[in-house]
Amino acid sequence: MKKFIGLVLVALGLALAQQTSITYWQYDFKSKVDLITDLIKQFEAQNPNIKVVQQTFPYDAYQQKVASALAAGQGPDLVNLYYGWIPTWVKAGYLQPIPEEAIPSKTIEAEFIPMTQAAKVGGKYYGIPTAVRTLALFYNKDLFKAAGIATPPRTWEEFYTDGQKLTLKQGGRYTQIGYGISPDGQDHNVFREILVRQAGGRPYSDDDKKVLYNSPEGIKAFRQYTDWVKKYDIGVPNFFPGNNGYRDGFIAGKIGMIIDGSFAIGSIKSGAKFNWGVAEIPIDRLGARKANFGSFWLHGLSPLATGAKRDAAIKFLQFITSADTEKLWLEKVGELPARRALLRDPKLSLDPVYGPFIISLSYAKATPFVDEAAQRTVMVNAINRVLLENADPAASLQQAAAEDQKILDQFWK
Amino acid sequence: MKLRFSLATREALWAFAFLAIPLAFFLFIRIYPAFQALWLSLFEWNADPAKRHYVGLEHYSRMLADPTLGKALRNTVLYTVLGVPFQLILGLAVALLLQSVTRLRDLFRAIYFTPYITPAVAVAWVFSWMLSPNFGIVNEILGWVGIPAQKFLLSPSQALVTVTAIVIWQNLGFQVVLFLAGLESIPRTYYEAARIDGASPWAVFRYITLPLLNPVTVFSAVIGTIGFLQLFTQVVNLNFTDQGGPVGSTLTLALYIYQLAFARFQLGYAAAVTVLLFAIILVITLVQLRILSRRVEY
Numbered sequence: 001m002k003k004f005i006g007l008v009l010v011a012l013g014l015a016l017a018q019q020t021s022i023t024y025w026q027y028d029f030k031s032k033v034d035l036i037t038d039l040i041k042q043f044e045a046q047n048p049n050i051k052v053v054q055q056t057f058p059y060d061a062y063q064q065k066v067a068s069a070l071a072a073g074q075g076p077d078l079v080n081l082y083y084g085w086i087p088t089w090v091k092a093g094y095l096q097p098i099p100e101e102a103i104p105s106k107t108i109e110a111e112f113i114p115m116t117q118a119a120k121v122g123g124k125y126y127g128i129p130t131a132v133r134t135l136a137l138f139y140n141k142d143l144f145k146a147a148g149i150a151t152p153p154r155t156w157e158e159f160y161t162d163g164q165k166l167t168l169k170q171g172g173r174y175t176q177i178g179y180g181i182s183p184d185g186q187d188h189n190v191f192r193e194i195l196v197r198q199a200g201g202r203p204y205s206d207d208d209k210k211v212l213y214n215s216p217e218g219i220k221a222f223r224q225y226t227d228w229v230k231k232y233d234i235g236v237p238n239f240f241p242g243n244n245g246y247r248d249g250f251i252a253g254k255i256g257m258i259i260d261g262s263f264a265i266g267s268i269k270s271g272a273k274f275n276w277g278v279a280e281i282p283i284d285r286l287g288a289r290k291a292n293f294g295s296f297w298l299h300g301l302s303p304l305a306t307g308a309k310r311d312a313a314i315k316f317l318q319f320i321t322s323a324d325t326e327k328l329w330l331e332k333v334g335e336l337p338a339r340r341a342l343l344r345d346p347k348l349s350l351d352p353v354y355g356p357f358i359i360s361l362s363y364a365k366a367t368p369f370v371d372e373a374a375q376r377t378v379m380v381n382a383i384n385r386v387l388l389e390n391a392d393p394a395a396s397l398q399q400a401a402a403e404d405q406k407i408l409d410q411f412w413k
Numbered sequence: 414m415k416l417r418f419s420l421a422t423r424e425a426l427w428a429f430a431f432l433a434i435p436l437a438f439f440l441f442i443r444i445y446p447a448f449q450a451l452w453l454s455l456f457e458w459n460a461d462p463a464k465r466h467y468v469g470l471e472h473y474s475r476m477l478a479d480p481t482l483g484k485a486l487r488n489t490v491l492y493t494v495l496g497v498p499f500q501l502i503l504g505l506a507v508a509l510l511l512q513s514v515t516r517l518r519d520l521f522r523a524i525y526f527t528p529y530i531t532p533a534v535a536v537a538w539v540f541s542w543m544l545s546p547n548f549g550i551v552n553e554i555l556g557w558v559g560i561p562a563q564k565f566l567l568s569p570s571q572a573l574v575t576v577t578a579i580v581i582w583q584n585l586g587f588q589v590v591l592f593l594a595g596l597e598s599i600p601r602t603y604y605e606a607a608r609i610d611g612a613s614p615w616a617v618f619r620y621i622t623l624p625l626l627n628p629v630t631v632f633s634a635v636i637g638t639i640g641f642l643q644l645f646t647q648v649v650n651l652n653f654t655d656q657g658g659p660v661g662s663t664l665t666l667a668l669y670i671y672q673l674a675f676a677r678f679q680l681g682y683a684a685a686v687t688v689l690l691f692a693i694i695l696v697i698t699l700v701q702l703r704i705l706s707r708r709v710e711y
Binding site for chain 1: 556
């Protein structure tokens with residue numbers, strides 16, 4: 001009898017040893033969570049010896065959860081993160097590089113769009129995205145029609161004239177604004193990656209170690225941006241209070257235009273009760289240089305994934321970044337695929353909603369942040385000093401450049 | 414041999430036995446992590462134990478050259494200096510008024526207490542709409558009396574005062590309840606004696622109410638100060654996408670610690686700032702207890 005129990009235990013042990021369980025973390029976003037749940041089922045059917053556990057957390061608590069769990073040696077094997085967080089996470093020891101022998105860098109570079117290279121730190125990839133995003137101009141067709149404007153603006157000059165036609169005031173208070181200006185929304189990205197580059201400047205040096213946006217071109221771009229409020233009066237910050245107030249105001253039909261990411265398509269589609277359209281970001285003059293800000297969330301390997309867990313996590317990573325998954329992702333979540341091959345599909349670039357985002361992908365750049373949270377605050381403060389405290393744009397931008405440079409130096413020291 | 418204890422000793426032993434559980438909780442959940450923060454502040458932290466390295470007092474010297482920390486510190490002091498006195502004075506005023514009301518006193522008390530039990534997040538949302546320059550009711554009312562729309566939370570010069578006012582509004586009910594309890598505990602006979610002696614209402618307040626309320630005042634000042642020094646939730650939610658803004662004008666030490674630890678993953682430096690906050694709270698509380706708590710002779 002004793003022998004029999006022993007045998008059963010050994011058998012059970014063997015069965016358990018063969019099954020590897022890995023944990024995947026992402027933040028709560030219904031369509032993404034549902035799709036990953038479905039994908040896990042498919043994956044487990046194909047790989048009966050791997051079990052994937054998905055855990056999700058509210059967006060606002062997500063980084064905190066990761067920080068407290070991984071610092072204590074617990075948490076995910078594969079973790080979803082914003083690309084701008086990679087350097088900070090790598091420095092804190094929360095990510096391990098994707099092993100070159102499992103997924104060579106060359107393969108990543110051949111199959112994924114160039115923006116993906118922002119996932120590289122010190123020559124190694126720390127993750128791969130399923131989907132990518134760019135920015136575009138959303139506009140309210142009904143408000144445009146009411147103001148007698150036929151087409152969305154193609155140049156900044158048209159943007160100002162349209163914006164002024166769409167801005168309505170009663171006494172000193174705005175009742176409708178032309179552009180949903182939002183320094184802490186996407187606008188700090190608009191300045192760094194769009195306006196600076198359109199003006200012929202660069203936000204950072206090629207080795208990501210030097211701030212360059214305080215060049216004469218950068219200052220010109222910064223003046224241009226702050227003039228949207230100061231000179232042209234086509235909007236006012238925090239017109240609608242709350243998180244993403246600019247988007248809420250647009251959905252409420254009180255804002256004529258916003259610059260937002262492809263990730264906003266879903267909420268605008270379900271919320272807006274009017275005709276709306278999407279256009280490429282305006283440029284200086286027809287034929288002038290185009291620029292866009294690209295960004296992505298990616299899946300990275302945590303230091304907890306070792307041995308069989310690491311192999312299983314890599315297998316799952318390959319599965320959720322495959323062409324098939326990316327097609328599903330576009331369909332169910334509405335985010336643009338990160339694989340070059342899928343973006344060549346002409347149906348996509350002709351789509352009235354996705355088209356402008358897809359076209360922008362070819363020239364979009366992802367800012368090489370080293371400490372996204374801090375660098376974002378630096379830029380938002382620089383803009384707000386001008387808009388709210390009437391600071392001189394050039395002086396405010398120089399101050400931001402000095403603060404930003406300090407963050408870069410601290411990181412690279 | 415059987416041990417024999419007196420009744421008093423046995424009671425004391427039982428008391429200690431019961432105290433042991435909260436004490437153990439306090440030691441392991443409160444004191445131990447506090448000391449661990451002290452330890453952590455001496456390290457450059459990393460998830461991988463092999464990569465954690467001792468940096469000595471480097472984080473403390475970094476504090477000296479950190480303008481954001483300076484701003485957070487200045488704001489935190491301002492919140493406390495503005496918030497605590499106003500909260501005490503308003504709390505006492507409302508408590509005195511409520512005490513003189515005989516009808517519907519419980520209803521008024523409940524009304525004043527409601528903000529205290531309302532979630533801070535909901536309060537923040539409602540206030541950011543009420544104070545909006547373009548849609549808010551507050552600016553609407555200001556407009557009726559000819560005052561131009563104010564930016565309140567959106568203005569770097571007004572935001573801190575506005576946040577303080579909202580926090581006071583929220584804490585007021587609790588403060589009122591404390592003072593009401595204090596007022597109830599003052600024996601009626603003193604007031605009656607004073608009235609017979611012909612004391613003015615001001616003299617009654619100055620020489621009877623205020624001194625006899627002292628224990629409640631000290632308690633409120635200490636708790637209120639600690640509350641303002643640790644201010645976090647309201648600040649986070651009143652400007653959610655630019656926390657501590659505009660232009661860092663509402664940033665507090667507690668929020669800065671949170672950002673350092675959980676958005677920038679600089680756990681060692683965050684721990685060092687925590688130690689600083691702990692030291693500030695400790696010193697201020699000790700000073701307050703020393704100055705404010707005089708014994709009152711009945």
